[in-house]
Amino acid sequence: MARLKDVAKAAGVSIATVSNVLNGTKTTTPVVQRRVLEAITALGYQPNLHARSLRTGQSRTLGLVVPDLTNPYFPALVQAIETTARAAGYALIVMDAGNDAERETEALTLMASYRVAGVIWVPVGENHAPTWPFPVVTVDRAVPGCDTVVADHLQGGSLVAQHAIALGHRRVGLLSGPRSLASAALRRAGFLRAATGQLELAWEHEVPFSSELPPHVQVRLAEPGCSLVVCANDAVAVGVLRAARAAGLRVPDELSVIGFDDVPWSDFVDPALTTVRQPLAALGAVAVAMLHTRINQPALALQHQILPVELVARRSAGKAPAEPAPVPAARPGGQS
Amino acid sequence: MARLKDVAKAAGVSIATVSNVLNGTKTTTPVVQRRVLEAITALGYQPNLHARSLRTGQSRTLGLVVPDLTNPYFPALVQAIETTARAAGYALIVMDAGNDAERETEALTLMASYRVAGVIWVPVGENHAPTWPFPVVTVDRAVPGCDTVVADHLQGGSLVAQHAIALGHRRVGLLSGPRSLASAALRRAGFLRAATGQLELAWEHEVPFSSELPPHVQVRLAEPGCSLVVCANDAVAVGVLRAARAAGLRVPDELSVIGFDDVPWSDFVDPALTTVRQPLAALGAVAVAMLHTRINQPALALQHQILPVELVARRSAGKAPAEPAPVPAARPGGQS
């Protein structure tokens, strides 16, 4: 490959001059500038970023560590990160932690070897934050010493509750996600807060983020005793859809279902899922923006951004069915 | 960050010695070896790969260029590539071409600047193959000067036909993908070949890879005139599912549907899609293996591997319904 030296020789000029016109470090006379640029295109010169990084001590590479690329949540995030990173002049080294804390630290130390300018990190679980030799911004989970950008799960939960109320539901079942995950806990909290006084919690179960529902939940769904099931996840929403079908319950006529995440296929299942959309693209864009400013101004105060989510109403959640006179506890004087 | 020099000083030994024990270049006495290793862990030394690459002229980084990360086909592929690449000691720089040929070449030239050891490339469309300064293996599409690994779309097509025959179908509709894409053309060819003599092609339409079906196909599906629709894609299969539902046709009782790809959610739609699974993980693993050998032996003959696919039978395709005596064209003597 052509080196700076070759360009210099071809342009009849010193190697430093080529470097200068290349990055506009010093002013140059137009004629020599033209000669240099011509030589560059003629030789198809591409700067050696290894050499540049070595010399300048900074690199134009960002790292990205995610727990599991096949999680439908991530592709859109990764895409947004890659696109905005490249637009800002960074390339992206991606590593998959395989949902394993050990492989995750492995990945992060590797990132150190590659001398990335910074990394965007979606932590796999609860974690120690050994301090890394590069700035880190975490996405979706807060980690003590790091900048963070998360979706507003709390708001998401309350949006669900509001929607349920607006549709006229009274008794709802709740399938909440692993309590140990901050995001799941926040969704639950937001939902419960906005539900108090308006919605009655028929039952609640804590389930993993999966469409394979545990047996006791399946039997519960055979006779839900509520008009709406609020799910931790689009995946568990699909599980509920299945269970409902198995029980002969028509969705949404007899039972409404609400998911969370708006994964790409939530519009493909039948009925299409009413769910809460996470601002994946914005999450990614903000993450690289934060990282970029942190790289340039390491001393800045820690940032913590919370991005708004959005309820997308589709067919899986409909109006509450006319109450089958459900044990009229309060008799306001009507005939019984 | 700690440099080789620091380790050397801490261990009371020369910088070259440290390098030697680090990569086992020369034999060293056990005592000095221990001292060096201790110093390394004590200082938390991580080699500067930029410097190493600069010196050795080779890098431990691979590139990956894909048309669109949000395409459900890719995450599993990317994951497989990343995992096997890292196991082989490479990091992976990922770039999304945004389905745009221009951004794609942009990405590839950038890869040159990063001096990647080689790149794995899923080309966005029909293409010129300007020769790149690094080895390239393409996935899913053949490109003249490159090693290639593809799934056996031809076999996939014929598997579909065989399955249809086994289920007793006679008249089928075919929604084939863009003829300009080699993969789509192969699927079609494989299907038609295996179908001849056994299956009657009621109709065929060429559709884009999308679940939004063009209007004329929608009206066709309102009265399909066949017992099975073979789809170019899982996405279009979902489109067919929708149209069938709109037309009041029960799937699979009245109409069977077969997709292609086995995207992650094909098990989530209702009914779960019968489809053809592409060996995504194998594709990725083979791609990096090929690239690895090509990097080490540039002069080898070009490779072209075709990986077997697999039909996964789910609920969307069932037995052919008893023929409603469909205009008995051939009268074997029955009363007319």
Add this chain to the structure above:
DNA sequence: GGTCGCCGGTTAAACGTTTAACCAACCCGT
């Protein structure tokens, strides 16, 4: 018209590695 400052260019050092070339000491066989 002499001097000062700027302008446009060059020279050379440095970044952190690897590795060829060199060297001292030691072991062994004669």
Add this chain to the structure above:
DNA sequence: ACGGGTTGGTTAAACGTTTAACCGGCGACC
């Protein structure tokens, strides 16, 4: 006892950049 091979270590050059330091010439200012 002496020389040659081997063993375990060091010195220094090189990879392709950036950038500080240097320098000649030219225009401007007094």
